[in-house]
Amino acid sequence: MDSIEAAELALSLPEVDPEKPSPARIYDFWLGGSQNFEADREVGRRAAAAMPTLTAAIRANRAFLGRVARHLAGPLGVDQFLDLGSGVPTVGNVHEVVLDENPEAKVVYVDIDQVAIAHARHLLADVPGAVAILADLRRPEAVLDHPLTRATLDFTRPVAVLMNAVLHFIPDSDHPDRIVAGYTGVLAPGSYLALSHAAPDLRHPGEQDEMLADYQRSTSVPFINREPELIASWLGGLEIQPPGLVTVDKWLPEPDAELAPILRTYGVLARVPNP
Numbered sequence: 001m002d003s004i005e006a007a008e009l010a011l012s013l014p015e016v017d018p019e020k021p022s023p024a025r026i027y028d029f030w031l032g033g034s035q036n037f038e039a040d041r042e043v044g045r046r047a048a049a050a051m052p053t054l055t056a057a058i059r060a061n062r063a064f065l066g067r068v069a070r071h072l073a074g075p076l077g078v079d080q081f082l083d084l085g086s087g088v089p090t091v092g093n094v095h096e097v098v099l100d101e102n103p104e105a106k107v108v109y110v111d112i113d114q115v116a117i118a119h120a121r122h123l124l125a126d127v128p129g130a131v132a133i134l135a136d137l138r139r140p141e142a143v144l145d146h147p148l149t150r151a152t153l154d155f156t157r158p159v160a161v162l163m164n165a166v167l168h169f170i171p172d173s174d175h176p177d178r179i180v181a182g183y184t185g186v187l188a189p190g191s192y193l194a195l196s197h198a199a200p201d202l203r204h205p206g207e208q209d210e211m212l213a214d215y216q217r218s219t220s221v222p223f224i225n226r227e228p229e230l231i232a233s234w235l236g237g238l239e240i241q242p243p244g245l246v247t248v249d250k251w252l253p254e255p256d257a258e259l260a261p262i263l264r265t266y267g268v269l270a271r272v273p274n275p
């Protein structure tokens, strides 16, 4: 979709306020996408100026998503995906990666952002087996019981649940550990959970604090950096796969990839064990 079509699509969504920056569209801006408004770009530019390592971290996070999806659909043979907080479709979408490995794969995208889901539905109109639903991942039962989820995924067989760069928007008061368990608890043995999550920047805490204060003020959405030990504590009962919970650049990197030593976004793949 070009940017004129994108603007028309956004105008068809009466609930969308283009003056109110949204995390989904700011992220799309950082990735070089076209599904964003000037208000999103302003916040995105200020954040990148306050924290020069930000754009590299965002791109490394997106690249992790692509590698873990390919690993799941390829060597691990998973053919069903539930992508929670999937974001605005951009280069290297999960359905493109996994359908490339297995043309029979099924994908359900879930996001709380209207523009992200409208754009995804437009893109998926001719893609059998991939659907997008507007839902709040904090309500696992609503996502799992959604008619499109039920029609697309068979939870008696392995499913990969992806929670990439989304749980840091969920405050402790919403119990992210219980939300994770709300999904993993219904998965068949041999299913997987992949997630990534931001951690405090130990080298440039002032830059990160300044960036986050502005981001949260502008979007009215909380953002909580968490240490990997806490994130790991949400994975009880699952088998953490090699190389473990590591910064996303170090998770099964491409052979020639440059590692980003200051990056503190963590990624992990964990398996639901056999009984």
Ligand SMILES: C[S@@+](CC[C@H](N)C(=O)[O-])C[C@H]1O[C@@H](n2cnc3c(N)ncnc32)[C@H](O)[C@@H]1O
Residues within 6 Å of the ligand: 023, 024, 025, 027, 061, 062, 065, 084, 085, 086, 087, 088, 110, 111, 112, 113, 116, 135, 136, 137, 138, 163, 164, 165, 166, 169
């Ligand atoms: C930083 S983007 C990540 C996109 C994609 N997962 C990736 O890693 O490239 C986070 C996405 O999570 C969505 N999100 C935030 N809170 C959510 C919630 N409670 N339920 C569903 N989606 C949510 C945002 O709208 C945004 O599109």
